Amino acid sequence: MNFSRKQFIHHCINTGLFLTVPEFLENCKTNTLSTRNYGQDGKDPIQNAESSGLRTPILKAINVGITAPNPHNTQAWKFRIINDKEMFLYVDEKRILPQTDPPARQIHIGQGTFLEHLKIGASVIGYKTQIALLPEGTYKFQEIGQKPIAKVVLEKDTNIKKDSLYDAVPNRATNRCKYEGEMIQKEEYAKILSLTKPKYSTLKFINDTNSLGTYKEKLKEAFTIETNTFAKHEESRIWFRYNDEEIYDKRDGISLRGNGLSGIKLWIVEKFFLTHGKEVWHSESNKKGGIDIFRDQVESTKALVLFKTIGNSLKDQVQVGMDYARFQLSVTSLDLVMHPMSQILQEYPEMNQLREELEKMEQIQSDEKIQMMVRLGRSDYQFLSPRRNPKSMILGT
Ligand SMILES: Cc1cc2nc3c(=O)[nH]c(=O)nc-3n(C[C@H](O)[C@H](O)[C@H](O)COP(=O)(O)O)c2cc1C
Structure with a gap:
């Protein structure tokens, strides 16, 4: 089969084969590649x-x-x-x-x-x-x-x-799939906290539908702003790895697999929709596709957690990272999954208004900072994004 992108889209229209966002996300049911570290045995x-x-x-x-x-x-x-x-x-x-x-x-x-x-x-x-x-x-x-x-x-x-x-x-991995099943209960969150034992940040848990609705709207708006701000969206393109060859050659960055796509649909998107170059990446249809997928991810949220620190120095930032790492490992150990959605917390002019609205809603004082915002849920999908050879990170070698 050697279609061009245009011919393929025509073929889809003529044969009624449409790829809707929910269909893409169905791929999250499939477990995919599972090595992470450089070298032969990458899992442990x-x-x-x-x-x-x-x-x-x-x-x-x-x-x-x-x-x-x-x-x-x-x-x-x-x-x-x-x-x-x-x-x-x-x-x-x-x-x-x-x-x-x-x-x-x-x-x-x-x-x-x-x-x-x-x-x-x-x-x-x-x-x-x-x-x-x-x-x-x-x-x-x-x-x-x-x-x-x-x-x-x-x-x-x-x-x-x-x-x-x-x-x-x-097995820990950021899971960007559409989450399934029950909401995360307070008891489950209590277990996560008892394993995490956060030392440097205050965590807030939200799982009631009414409050979640307000956050979800803001998260979607923030993602839309980021996608439509050329230089920000371009930065994601630079770190985007388009296919398995690039993923395992560069061993860094983000990818469709990391976004929950695998199998035949991954192949179709790679081959016909998301091809290299700025033009396709910044096209209206690609941006809309990304925003639609994000909307479905956010809508499937089974709880949100906010991490707040009382200062925002380099040390505060490194230390909240320590809490965050323990939190994600605790979540993993309970067979749950999570996904940070950081757009709304970011510090560039186009995001200022929305970020400040959130800070006001959370009654953030001048030196405080919401450092992380994550959705929690349930999903069987697994993709372990690879890491580079650590020897290449050592100075003087
Ligand atoms: C400070 C921080 C912010 C992050 N923000 C986002 C985000 O906004 N969206 C997202 O999909 N992943 C986000 N992530 C997750 C990373 O993209 C992820 O950890 C990385 O791609 C490696 O994948 P892994 O966690 O599956 O090993 C964030 C991670 C950290 C530590």
């Missing part, structure tokens, strides 16, 4: 480290750290290894998202998620983790990547207990 990051020659405790812990959730899967991490048990973590300034994340706030949340995963991983190999945040002090945006986020020291500890959240690491 410690086993993977052992089989791919990452032998020192710090490299093993790093291999767990990089499985953490992080904005657009850019993996904005670089490491200066001091010795077998110590290293400095820096933001990789080449992998930040200046358009949608102008203060690099979310990128710093992604430093905290990394550190929490690393710490959980270290406990499994018998090490306690000492983390000194911002050991050379805080810094300005222009200095990102020059001063370390953290000095990490692993100490052998014969009494350390394995952090049980490690069991959720191999």
Whole structure:
């Protein structure tokens, strides 16, 4: 079959084969590819480290750290290894998202998620983790990547207990499918909280239909603004991987698989609808398609959770990342799934009005910040977005 996109659309119209948004999302029922870390065995990051020659405790812990959730899967991490048990973590300034994340706030949340995963991983190999945040002090945006986020020291500890959240690491993934089944109940949320034990942020849980309605409208509006703001939408294109070859060659970024598509429909969209180039990406039909899919995702929300901090310093951002990482692992361990929807929290002019409306609604005081907003739900879909070879993140190699 060698149709052009135009011929294919004609064929669909003539034969009555229409691809509606709900049909696309049906693919979320299919489990797809399931390796994450670089190397042969990608599912358990410690086993993977052992089989791919990452032998020192710090490299093993790093291999767990990089499985953490992080904005657009850019993996904005670089490491200066001091010795077998110590290293400095820096933001990789080449992998930040200046358009949608102008203060690099979310990128710093992604430093905290990394550190929490690393710490959980270290406990499994018998090490306690000492983390000194911002050991050379805080810094300005222009200095990102020059001063370390953290000095990490692993100490052998014969009494350390394995952090049980490690069991959720191999299967944790951001799930952007249409969620199914019952609403998330207060009791389920209480279980999540008791496993997470958030230290640095206040969490708010919303599951009543009336209140959810107001948030959903705002989330959809924010996504529409972002999609229709060229430079912001263009940033997503740069990090978009169009097919499996690109996903597993670059091993970063976002993709249709990550958005819940697989099987024959994935093939059809890749081949006929979402082809390379700015023209297709920014076309009205593609933008509308994306907004429609987002609408269906939001409408299927089974509860929302907001993470708020009382300050918004770099340290606050890294620390809320630690809470966020534990929260997602707790959610995973209870066979639930989640999806952050950060558009409305972002700090660029086109989003200011909507973000401020939300902040007013939440009675946010001047130094406070809503750092994360996530929907919770149930779904069987699994796609593990790959991570790069950690050796490529080590400075001086
Ligand atoms: C600070 C932060 C903000 C994020 N915001 C969004 C978002 O707005 N929409 C989304 O689909 N995913 C969001 N994510 C999830 C990432 O895209 C996801 O973690 C990354 O692609 C890696 O995929 P994984 O979590 O499945 O491993 C966010 C993650 C973090 C840490």
